[in-house]
Amino acid sequence: MSQEGLVVNTIPGPVSNAAAARATRAVRAGLVLIGVGLSGVFGAAVWLNPYNADGTPRARATHTQLGLAPCQFLSATGKPCPSCGMTTSFSLLVRGDVGASLRANWAGTVIAVLWAVALPWAVLSVARGRLLLVPRGKGELALTACVGIVLVLMLGHWAGVLLSNSGQPAG
Numbered sequence: 001m002s003q004e005g006l007v008v009n010t011i012p013g014p015v016s017n018a019a020a021a022r023a024t025r026a027v028r029a030g031l032v033l034i035g036v037g038l039s040g041v042f043g044a045a046v047w048l049n050p051y052n053a054d055g056t057p058r059a060r061a062t063h064t065q066l067g068l069a070p071c072q073f074l075s076a077t078g079k080p081c082p083s084c085g086m087t088t089s090f091s092l093l094v095r096g097d098v099g100a101s102l103r104a105n106w107a108g109t110v111i112a113v114l115w116a117v118a119l120p121w122a123v124l125s126v127a128r129g130r131l132l133l134v135p136r137g138k139g140e141l142a143l144t145a146c147v148g149i150v151l152v153l154m155l156g157h158w159a160g161v162l163l164s165n166s167g168q169p170a171g
Contacts, residue, residue: 027139028126035122038115042094045112050091050104057100062088082158086111107157111150118146 050062060080064070066087073081089108092101101109125132134142 024129027131028129031122031126031131035119035126038119038122041090041115042119045087045090045094048087048091050088050095050097050100057092057097057104058088059104060085060088062091080158080161082154083108084161086154105157107153110153114146114149 044066048062048065050058052058060074061070071081071084073079074084083105085105086108089101089105090112092098092104093109093112098109101112121132130136131139131142
């Protein structure tokens with residue numbers, strides 16, 4: 001392709017060994033961050049108490065034990081936001097209370113299970129030096145698909161909540 005006398009190569013050439021090593025280090029660092037982040041999420045889920053004083057499971061607001069403010073969307077509209085009940089759902093699930101986890105936020109339960117699978121995957125991928133079960137060159141596509149799945153789950157749950165009359169999380 002020529003533009004004002006300049007020849008522009010539109011076909012990428014081979015990647016140097018140094019560039020491949022930098023990419024591998026960056027991917028490994030990203031996987032370590034994912035592993036640490038997910039460990040923190042599950043550690044917090046174990047630390048939090050998702051039960052009321054009478055022993056009944058909460059439906060939401062467990063995150064306030066972390067010093068976070070109550071949901072502003074819920075306060076303003078009376079309807080939960082897309083992530084309402086998600087912290088509670090994670091915390092109930094790590095205790096094996098699957099039914100209560102699903103009632104708190106079924107999307108949170110599914111996401112917690114996906115993340116529980118992602119944690120050892122990230123660790124094993126770091127150890128192996130490559131993304132396990134992801135074809136070479138498809139890492140960005142896999143990451144985009146995972147983020148898309150989480151968003152669809154959250155927004156699908158939220159749509160169900162908003163369409164319900166009770167304002168309680170859809171179960």
